[in-house]
Amino acid sequence: MPRAEPILEVRDLVRHYPLTRGVLFRKQVGAVKAVDGVSFELRPGETLGIVGESGCGKSTVARTLVNLERPTSGSIRYQGEDITRLSGRALKAVRRDIQMVFQDPYTSLNPRMTVGDIVGEPYEIHPEVAPKGDRRRRVRELLEVVGLNPEHVNRYPHQFSGGQRQRIGIARGLALRPRVIVADEPVSALDVSVQAQVVNLMERLQDEFGLSYVFIAHDLSIVRHISDRVGVMYLGRIVETGTDTEIYDHPTHPYTQALLSAVPVPDPEARERRERILLSGDVPSPADPPSGCRFRTRCWKARERCALEVPLLAVPAAFRDAGTPARHDSACHFAEELPVVAGGAGPPRDRPVPGPPPPGGSGPRAA
Amino acid sequence: MLLEVRDLHVEFRTREGIAKAVNGVTYSVDEGETLAVLGESGSGKSVTAQAVMGILDTPPGRITGGRILFQGRDLLTLKEDERRKVRGARMAMVFQDALSALNPVLTVGDQLAEMFTVHRGASRKDARAKAVELMDRVRIPAARERAGQYPHQFSGGMRQRIMIAMAMALEPALIIADEPTTALDVTVQAQVMELLAELRRELRMGLVLITHDLGVVADVADRIAVMYAGRIVETAPVHDLYRAPAHPYTQGLLDSIPRLDRKGRELYAISGLPPSLTAIPTGCPFHPRCPRARDVCRTDDPPLYEVSADRRSACHFWRETLRKEPLDAPR
Numbered sequence: 001m002p003r004a005e006p007i008l009e010v011r012d013l014v015r016h017y018p019l020t021r022g023v024l025f026r027k028q029v030g031a032v033k034a035v036d037g038v039s040f041e042l043r044p045g046e047t048l049g050i051v052g053e054s055g056c057g058k059s060t061v062a063r064t065l066v067n068l069e070r071p072t073s074g075s076i077r078y079q080g081e082d083i084t085r086l087s088g089r090a091l092k093a094v095r096r097d098i099q100m101v102f103q104d105p106y107t108s109l110n111p112r113m114t115v116g117d118i119v120g121e122p123y124e125i126h127p128e129v130a131p132k133g134d135r136r137r138r139v140r141e142l143l144e145v146v147g148l149n150p151e152h153v154n155r156y157p158h159q160f161s162g163g164q165r166q167r168i169g170i171a172r173g174l175a176l177r178p179r180v181i182v183a184d185e186p187v188s189a190l191d192v193s194v195q196a197q198v199v200n201l202m203e204r205l206q207d208e209f210g211l212s213y214v215f216i217a218h219d220l221s222i223v224r225h226i227s228d229r230v231g232v233m234y235l236g237r238i239v240e241t242g243t244d245t246e247i248y249d250h251p252t253h254p255y256t257q258a259l260l261s262a263v264p265v266p267d268p269e270a271r272e273r274r275e276r277i278l279l280s281g282d283v284p285s286p287a288d289p290p291s292g293c294r295f296r297t298r299c300w301k302a303r304e305r306c307a308l309e310v311p312l313l314a315v316p317a318a319f320r321d322a323g324t325p326a327r328h329d330s331a332c333h334f335a336e337e338l339p340v341v342a343g344g345a346g347p348p349r350d351r352p353v354p355g356p357p358p359p360g361g362s363g364p365r366a367a
Numbered sequence: 368m369l370l371e372v373r374d375l376h377v378e379f380r381t382r383e384g385i386a387k388a389v390n391g392v393t394y395s396v397d398e399g400e401t402l403a404v405l406g407e408s409g410s411g412k413s414v415t416a417q418a419v420m421g422i423l424d425t426p427p428g429r430i431t432g433g434r435i436l437f438q439g440r441d442l443l444t445l446k447e448d449e450r451r452k453v454r455g456a457r458m459a460m461v462f463q464d465a466l467s468a469l470n471p472v473l474t475v476g477d478q479l480a481e482m483f484t485v486h487r488g489a490s491r492k493d494a495r496a497k498a499v500e501l502m503d504r505v506r507i508p509a510a511r512e513r514a515g516q517y518p519h520q521f522s523g524g525m526r527q528r529i530m531i532a533m534a535m536a537l538e539p540a541l542i543i544a545d546e547p548t549t550a551l552d553v554t555v556q557a558q559v560m561e562l563l564a565e566l567r568r569e570l571r572m573g574l575v576l577i578t579h580d581l582g583v584v585a586d587v588a589d590r591i592a593v594m595y596a597g598r599i600v601e602t603a604p605v606h607d608l609y610r611a612p613a614h615p616y617t618q619g620l621l622d623s624i625p626r627l628d629r630k631g632r633e634l635y636a637i638s639g640l641p642p643s644l645t646a647i648p649t650g651c652p653f654h655p656r657c658p659r660a661r662d663v664c665r666t667d668d669p670p671l672y673e674v675s676a677d678r679r680s681a682c683h684f685w686r687e688t689l690r691k692e693p694l695d696a697p698r
Contacts (some may be wrong), residue, residue, distance in 0.1 A: 053552035145501050161640050192579060195621035196636040203633070218552065221582075225625035225634065244630055262557035264582030268605045271586060278561060279554045282522045310510040341628045 005080075006041035007212050008065070008098075008180055013038040015060050019287060029283040032287045035071070039313070040216060043181065045204065049227030049244075051220055051259070055283055056233040058216045062184040065214060066100045069090065070315040071167035080179075096126050099178040103185035105165030109157040115168055116153035119143065122175040122244070129176050142171040145208075146201060163194035167201065176207065182214045199226060220263050224248050232256045235294040236286055238313055242328030248255035250325040252316060252335040255295045261340040277340065301334050309333065369573045370434070370458075370541055371395040375433035378598075379644075380426060388414045391433070391599040393601065394568050395673070396541065396573040402565075403576045403584040403605070405620075406594035409641055412577045415594075416543050419458050419575075421450045425506050437538065456486050459534035461563075463546040465526035469518040475529050476514030482536040484532070501532040505562060524555035528562065535566055541573045548583065560587060580626055585609060591676075593617050596642050596652035599671065603678040613680035613689045615657050651683070659684050680681040 016031035029096050035057040042048050052058045063069040065076060067083065075082045083094045102108035109118055120139045123130045130138050140150035146167040159164055166186060173181055186202070187195045199222060206213060217223050223230060224244050231241040232255065240253040251257045258277040265274065279298045284290055296302035316335035319327040326337045377389035390410040396402045406412040417423040419435055421442065437458065442450065462468040470478055471623040479498035483489040489497065495514070502510035505528040518526055527547060534542050544563065548556040564587055567574050578584060584591055584605065591608050593601045593616065601614040612618040622635035639656040642648055648655055654664040663683055671679040674689065682688055 053554065163640070191641075192581070192620055193407060193623055193637040194640070196625075196634040197638075199625070200634055200636055220553070221625045221627040224627060224630060248627065258554060260627065262553045264556075264560075264580065264586040265627055266581040266585045266609065266621065266624055268585040268588075268609050276557060276561075278558055282524060282555070283552075 007044045009077040011039050011075045014072045016072045019175045047227045049223035049230040050055050050216045051223050052233035057236040062182050065182050096176045098180045099173040101173045101183040101186045114154050119171045146171045180212045184216045215337035240330045246325045246328040250331040254299050257338050257340050369398045371433045371436040376431040384645045385600040394592045401574040401588045403588035403591045410594040411597035412594050455588045456537045457539050459539045461530050461544040462532045465530045478635045505532045543575045545577045600681045613674050614682045615659050615686045616653050
């Protein structure tokens with residue numbers, strides 16, 4: 001398989017937040033290890049999904065990718081250049097190419113700015129992208145691209161529904177013609193029927209503009225739908241990564257297996273068929289993660305070795321010669337294949353999809 | 368029948384006018400049965416539950432019609448002090464956000480013990496012992512020690528267990544759970560749903576599970592009521608509904624969720640948005656978004672048609688929907 005050069009290359013990314021004590025004499029007493037050695041690649045035109053539960057560090061990864069936060073150590077190479085060391089003009093240029101779409105469309109848009117000003121604001125910071133006289137036209141174009149009425153440029157965010165606000169956030173993300181979009185839970189605040197509209201929009205835009213996505217979410221079904229490759233995070237590390245088939249149909253890491261088995265599947269017939277792995281307890285504190293494998297405190301397979309030796313993210317020895325999709329990176333000493341998702345065993349719901357959905361779901365708009 | 372909601376109407380006075388949040392909702396739950404009430408935000412699913420529990424804010428809310436029969440008595444005709452005896456003791460509620468539903472300045476043990484001192488007149492010592500017993504029962508480790516802690520000292524999943532312990536403290540006949548696991552991570556969600564199902568079986572309680580998650584419904588419910596714009600648009604046994612929905616809205620919802628077990632192509636998206644409750648469309652409220660809509664849908668509000676003995680659908684074209692008849696190209 002010919003592989004394109006990665007557009008984004010993350011190596012050993014670490015982000016620790018110091019814990020301090022004392023007022024007059026502040027001293028560091030520890031650190032919250034939010035991200036603790038994460039590596040991945042993103043290739044042009046590809047969508048990399050990152051899944052994990054709250055506190056696993058997925059949002060911190062997102063924030064370091066767009067330079068909202070500096071990593072404690074590690075490198076992020078964009079087109080070969082380490083962007084964590086850049087500053088000034090060079091940094092600004094990179095920021096233009098890597099844009100972010102936020103989770104909460106209710107708080108990520110300034111309520112005192114009109115939609116036109118919000119979507120056009122990136123041009124204030126990067127005036128070289130669009131000359132002043134041209135901005136108005138560009139903003140209207142962007143609104144049209146994301147399926148909003150360009151006549152609404154002078155409205156305020158509160159006049160839009162949640163799904164429409166997320167479209168505004170996406171239009172702002174597109175304004176500078178970026179190459180990479182980092183989307184942190186872009187649809188989790190939306191209702192089911194609106195979620196589908198926004199997911200479809202993001203896929204259409206990817207094709208249209210040749211974008212690469214880092215798509216971060218806790219909803220495993222959506223991540224499977226949109227991603228080419230998936231990384232599963234637990235307590236600051238990626239524990240398993242591979243293509244969507246490798247991860248969902250042939251998971252080898254116990255955490256991935258537990259995570260997948262816990263997802264409720266919208267098929268009552270599967271109730272009896274599926275076996276659920278119930279993990280005990282909660283995720284340990286990232287300020288004091290367990291030694292060795294971080295998942296061992298909740299893992300049903302944990303043995304002595306797991307406490308002593310950190311498992312590396314690589315193809316497990318057991319599968320190194322296997323010709324199956326189980327041959328992918330998994331950070332477990334005792335990796336085993338265990339299919340947990342009822343792989344299309346249910347009756348396929350063969351129904352004619354009622355016509356193509358209108359572009360961008362431009363139905364009746366909220367007044 | 369344990370609980371019967373009949374033709375319930377609830378309005379809210381807002382700055383934009385009267386918001387009709389619930390418009391003639393009818394559903395029932397039997398002893399030991401789990402009814403899922405499914406709907407998106409603004410569908411009226413939580414407001415209906417609040418009216419049943421008697422915790423609706425009035426004003427701005429107002430119940431303008433209908434009956435709520437619980438164990439044969441109409442709750443809406445009861446006096447507030449009689450109502451209070453029902454609430455908590457015979458029907459209880461589990462909320463989505465345990466952190467704001469629990470009292471932050473009382474220890475968890477005290478809050479649980481209060482149930483027994485207030486409703487059962489138990490002594491403080493007995494009540495305390497019962498509280499610890501309850502915490503044990505919902506599998507909170509080291510219950511005796513943790514009873515002295517405050518809600519913020521517990522994780523989200525543990526807090527939801529405490530809410531469940533509190534709801535089942537007096538062994539009510541009915542539990543209403545409003546999005547009980549929405550704020551939780553998926554592995555914790557599975558733990559909490561399992562616990563809820565187990566306790567419900569043990570105590571033969573009726574459960575009304577309010578949710579927007581079609582996966583959760585498929586996992587635990589016996590029957591399902593789908594709500595849209597303050598109405599029930601479809602009720603059915605869970606297996607029947609997933610196999611063949613009888614309302615285009617239900618069908619749209621089922622088609623629009625991505626699946627964990629297979630990689631889909633483009634998702635089906637219901638076009639447009641749910642209506643504003645101050646201006647619900649005439650006829651069928653779903654008609655502006657419905658691929659099957661015809662003239663009659665714009666003028667005539669569909670009643671709940673009887674699809675079979677235990678199924679109802681509020682669609683003029685439920686037969687066509689059920690048979691998955693292809694749509695006419697032009698509308």
